Amino acid sequence: MMAHDFDLFVIGGGSGGVRAARVSAQLGKKVAIAEEYRFGGTCVIRGCVPKKLFVYASQFSEKFADAAAYGWSMGETKFDWPTLIANKDKEIGRLEQVYRAGLDRTDVTIFDERATLKDKHTIQLASGKTVTAETILIATGARPNPHEALPGSELAIYSDDVFDLKELPKSIVIFGGGYIAVEFANIFHGLGVDTTVVYRGQRILGGFDGEMREHLQNEMQDKGIRILCHTMFKSIAKRDDGRLDVELSDNHVMCADQVLMAIGRLPNTDGLGLEEIGLELGHNGAIPVDEYSRTAVDNIWAIGDVTNRVQLTPVAIHEAMCFVQTHWHDNPTRPDHEIIPTAVFSQPEIGTVGMTEEEAAKTYPDLEVYRAAFRPMKTSFANRDERMIMKLLVDAKTRVVVAAHIIGPDAGEMAQLLGIPIKAKLTKDAFDATMAVHPTTAEELVTMYSPSYRIKNGERVS
CATH class of the missing domain: 3.50.50.60 (FAD/NAD(P)-binding domain)
Structure with a gap:
């Protein structure tokens, strides 16, 4: 040989x-x-x-x-x-x-x-x-997907380009509704840029838990980010002053300093x-x-x-x-793509482990949903009505916690730690027996003793 x-x-x-x-x-x-x-x-x-x-x-x-x-x-x-x-x-x-x-x-x-x-x-x-x-x-x-079929796509920037822009634009239109589009929308808005998101779907962040998606979209809009759903780009054209005209599927034309394409990789x-x-x-x-x-x-x-x-x-x-x-090592080992803690660093951020509530309701005949919604302590003095939501999804038959979803401060950090007990298939009883750290937002994860509602055979019953 x-x-x-x-x-x-x-x-x-x-x-x-x-x-x-x-x-x-x-x-x-x-x-x-x-x-x-x-x-x-x-x-x-x-x-x-x-x-x-x-x-x-x-x-x-x-x-x-x-x-x-x-x-x-x-x-x-x-x-x-x-x-x-x-x-x-x-x-x-x-x-x-x-x-x-x-x-x-x-x-x-x-x-x-x-x-x-x-x-x-x-x-x-x-x-x-x-x-x-x-x-x-x-x-x-x-x-990044260049979406070359779109007339004027060469005038747009992509996620790779954002980190080397010579100057911060005063306005930007972002095409896409996934985590890349959502994160950059929040970044630019936080830096004072007039920001618009254009997304063909009904709600941003397809594939994430429905309640998390809805809550984040509402929070972003309340902060002043425009989100246009059920809408597509038709073309991008450069004006004489160097700014860009974006024609949308409803024939409306928007003008911005930059156009960011964030429609997959x-x-x-x-x-x-x-x-x-x-x-x-x-x-x-x-x-x-x-x-x-x-x-x-x-x-x-x-x-x-x-x-x-x-x-x-x-x-x-x-x-x-x-x-x-x-x-x-001749030790056949398959990557586990099922339980993956992940985060969307939006504002507020999302942390998630396991399947969405919609997916779990189809998977488990009897699903318990433990949910808490409250205003985090760190914003109690501020004049902001930003709410935090935490959810644990539990298979009622085995009592195993199958998923967790959080939106609010430090949600990503909590998702990393929640990945361990969920990967280990711990039961809700183990969560209930765990001492809380007070005062923290994370203590809600071990103090939700009764389900907020149940979903049996795909139907919400209580």
Whole structure:
């Protein structure tokens, strides 16, 4: 059998690819990784990390307003966009070096260039060099959907572009209703930008719990964000003054400084050479894989957004660890895509674990819903009537808590911790037996002793 240059070659230097490369090298494997842009991938460079930093920046406008109620005398406040961009760039640069240092410490060979497949064991590098590997892992992630069929789409910006805008627009129209669109709408509004969301659905955040969706949409509109549902873009055109006219499906025309397209992401498989080696791609160019992340080509695996299973960074990292267990340790390990804690960093933010109430009502013949709605203590002094909602969904037959949904301050932090008992299939009795921490908002999760209502065979009965 011919010896290969590497035991493992990873194409893509995002969170999943880097984790797989580093851990494999720690096992004594000879590993290489290629990344054509910057290590860290979507999450670190142009996704969750800079987005969360921007979320923090946008929250200060409300914090300043609330401070007066707590006795603070606030002077004139002023936001400086270039300062935020510069500090973001500094932090992203630091994090990229952390990723590189981790690869260097484990002796992973790094190629700072594009890599494609010449055959099932041969990798073609942009420099002209070719190398071979026994196993190849594709972890190239995804990119924003450009929606090229829309006239004038080239005039729009995408989520990747937001973090490098030269100046903060005075107004923006955002096309989409998923978490990316919703988070950026709240970011821009918090920074003082006149913000409009255009969404073809009935309510934002399709796929999330219905009550959470409705409550967030109402809160956003109360804050001054315009949300136009059942509406589509027809075209984008540039005016003589450089601003953009957006024609909507109802023939109404809106004018804005920027238009942000946030209508999903497409797997990065163009030009990788996958089809040439006999690997047929799936919907939107996704790489089809089995439950262990194997492709139809026996030595090629794929993880993360490029497989279009669940496009979340922790999922890609989890899939990387499952690959290591399955391939190197001969311990077949399937990624668990069922119980995934997640958050929408809107304002207020949403934290969720498990299925929606609508899904649970179809799954469990007898479902108990424990619900609390209240004004969080931190806003009690402020002149804001923002409500917090918490829900636990319980299978009445087994008493197992099957899901949790929260909207309000720190909902994402609570969702992470709730992921543990829900993943462990703990019962509501275990929640009831847990001592509360007072005064906190999270104490409601262990003090809701009686169900607010039940759903039997899909019908609400009490």
